[in-house]
Amino acid sequence: DAGVIQSPRHEVTEMGQEVTLRCKPISGHDYLFWYRQTMMRGLELLIYFNNNVPIDDSGMPEDRFSAKMPNASFSTLKIQPSEPRDSAVYFCASSLDRVHEQYFGPGTRLTVT
Amino acid sequence: GEDVEQSLFLSVREGDSSVINCTYTDSSSTYLYWYKQEPGAGLQLLTYIFSNMDMKQDQRLTVLLNKKDKHLSLRIADTQTGDSAIYFCAEKSGGSYIPTFGRGTSLIVHP
Numbered sequence: 001d002a003g004v005i006q007s008p009r010h011e012v013t014e015m016g017q018e019v020t021l022r023c024k025p026i027s028g029h030d031y032l033f034w035y036r037q038t039m040m041r042g043l044e045l046l047i048y049f050n051n052n053v054p055i056d057d058s059g060m061p062e063d064r065f066s067a068k069m070p071n072a073s074f075s076t077l078k079i080q081p082s083e084p085r086d087s088a089v090y091f092c093a094s095s096l097d098r099v100h101e102q103y104f105g106p107g108t109r110l111t112v113t
Numbered sequence: 114g115e116d117v118e119q120s121l122f123l124s125v126r127e128g129d130s131s132v133i134n135c136t137y138t139d140s141s142s143t144y145l146y147w148y149k150q151e152p153g154a155g156l157q158l159l160t161y162i163f164s165n166m167d168m169k170q171d172q173r174l175t176v177l178l179n180k181k182d183k184h185l186s187l188r189i190a191d192t193q194t195g196d197s198a199i200y201f202c203a204e205k206s207g208g209s210y211i212p213t214f215g216r217g218t219s220l221i222v223h224p
Binding site for chain 1: 146216
């Protein structure tokens with residue numbers, strides 16, 4: 001398996017624009033997680049899905065953030081409108097089940113100017 | 114809520130042993146993990162230990178768990194420049210779907 005795939009790897013956008021980050025989990029994994037990493041706050045869990053259903057989105061910072069998982073092999077994290085404080089590295093991770101470890105994607109580095 | 118604490122930086126000389134420490138607060142932690150993050154990459158699982166174990170060794174890596182003190186450590190023997198990375202400690206209780214991560218320890222290996 002190719003591992004967790006994320007695109008794009010880098011995104012630079014202007015404040016106010018919509019940003020869509022994409023993730024393909026490892027095939028057969030039932031759980032998908034979206035994280036945000038910054039120097040100030042470390043690694044933060046934004047939302048996670050089980051079998052394509054959002055389970056806990058309490059980490060989503062505000063209504064500008066939304067996430068979907070239309071099928072078992074694809075998820076998106078959308079920010080609309082984007083703000084400079086959203087600049088961070090966004091990771092997607094998947095796990096086989098609640099017991100097994102998470103596998104992380106390479107991340108998307110988002111810069112909002 | 115649960116908390117995982119790590120020191121932010123550790124500097125060692127190449128060839129020496131590195132010891133990265135972690136403390137956690139959740140007494141029901143069942144799984145404890147060490148992840149490694151190299152520059153520009155995602156987190157990669159290095160090793161893990163179950164809470165009913167005291168020690169786990171895997172080549173140059175030794176994990177020690179003191180459950181009474183809620184202290185976890187990762188020892189890297191014969192540290193190499195390629196070991197320079199950020200190391201994350203994480204814990205998860207049996208009833209939780211998700212691990213709690215520490216802030217990460219930046220390991221700097223110098224010649």
